[in-house]
Amino acid sequence: MIAEPRDSLPAAPLRPHVTLHFAQTLDGRIATRTGSSRWISGPPATRFAHELRAEADAVIIGSGTAIADDPLLTVRLVEGRQPLRVVLDARARLPRSSKLLADASTATIHVTCSPARDGEAAHVEAWRLPPGAGGVGVDLDALLQRLAARGVSRVLVEGGNRVITAFLRRELVDRIVVTVAPMILGAGIDAVGDLGIERLDHALRFTPVRVFSLGDDVLIELARRRSTEASA
Numbered sequence: 001m002i003a004e005p006r007d008s009l010p011a012a013p014l015r016p017h018v019t020l021h022f023a024q025t026l027d028g029r030i031a032t033r034t035g036s037s038r039w040i041s042g043p044p045a046t047r048f049a050h051e052l053r054a055e056a057d058a059v060i061i062g063s064g065t066a067i068a069d070d071p072l073l074t075v076r077l078v079e080g081r082q083p084l085r086v087v088l089d090a091r092a093r094l095p096r097s098s099k100l101l102a103d104a105s106t107a108t109i110h111v112t113c114s115p116a117r118d119g120e121a122a123h124v125e126a127w128r129l130p131p132g133a134g135g136v137g138v139d140l141d142a143l144l145q146r147l148a149a150r151g152v153s154r155v156l157v158e159g160g161n162r163v164i165t166a167f168l169r170r171e172l173v174d175r176i177v178v179t180v181a182p183m184i185l186g187a188g189i190d191a192v193g194d195l196g197i198e199r200l201d202h203a204l205r206f207t208p209v210r211v212f213s214l215g216d217d218v219l220i221e222l223a224r225r226r227s228t229e230a231s232a
């Protein structure tokens with residue numbers, strides 16, 4: 001049997017490009033200590049957040065955000081196509097009444113590490129994935145591989161703290177768009193949790209791509225700086 005030339009073999013799916021987006025206060029909080037986050041950003045920045053959704057193939061949030069905020073995760077404030085909605089819910093805690101599971105206007109992927117539940121709505125795709133490191137949440141590498149195999153090439157991670165932290169910890173973030181609102185909360189939910197970094201030269205570094213204002217908010221877009229790139 002003659003071996004197929006290497007070039008004609010199907011390429012293994014690469015992981016999708018990952019953009020992290022969140023709105024934080026001047027002191028780095030994404031919510032008050034009671035979990036209230038609506039709305040940290042003003043209307044023009046919220047509209048821009050919908051533009052980011054429209055350019056993504058899939059939008060990802062954690063079950064904490066899905067339960068606290070019950071978002072629709074659709075594109076409504078601008079014209080554009082609807083991304084897949086992906087909720088990471090390892091322990092299958094999300095109630096069926098939540099908008100992501102009840103609103104059939106576009107597809108939702110409900111990712112758990114638990115046996116499939118009966119009676120999911122037709123717009124809900126149930127994915128069962130292995131648990132992440134230390135048994136916490138869903139394995140993000142497996143998630144991104146499966147999304148790539150599903151034809152997803154750009155994902156937008158919208159939070160909250162634990163999911164943002166997990167993507168950064170696994171070094172899976174290619175771009176960050178952070179909206180900084182001119183307010184201070186003091187104690188609250190941090191944008192990013194502990195990454196186990198103790199030395200400054202181990203910091204995850206990003207290169208600013210652009211800085212611009214929308215209403216009262218300042219937006220910063222940054223690209224991941226790989227360790228091979230020279231630092232200033």
Ligand SMILES: NC(=O)c1ccc[n+]([C@@H]2O[C@H](COP(=O)([O-])OP(=O)(O)OC[C@H]3O[C@@H](n4cnc5c(N)ncnc54)[C@H](OP(=O)(O)O)[C@@H]3O)[C@@H](O)[C@H]2O)c1
Nearest residue numbers: 023035062063064065089090137138159160161162163166
């Ligand atoms: N200002 C903003 O831009 C913004 C954006 C989003 C959210 N928020 C705020 O953030 C708060 C929620 O943050 P949060 O940290 O509590 O919740 P979260 O990050 O949205 O969700 C965390 C949960 O996701 C599940 N999960 C599944 N796979 C995971 C993984 N690999 N890594 C981490 N978690 C995984 C875990 O629950 P299971 O084990 O049950 O799966 C985990 O407890 C809310 O107050 C919300 O309003 C603010």
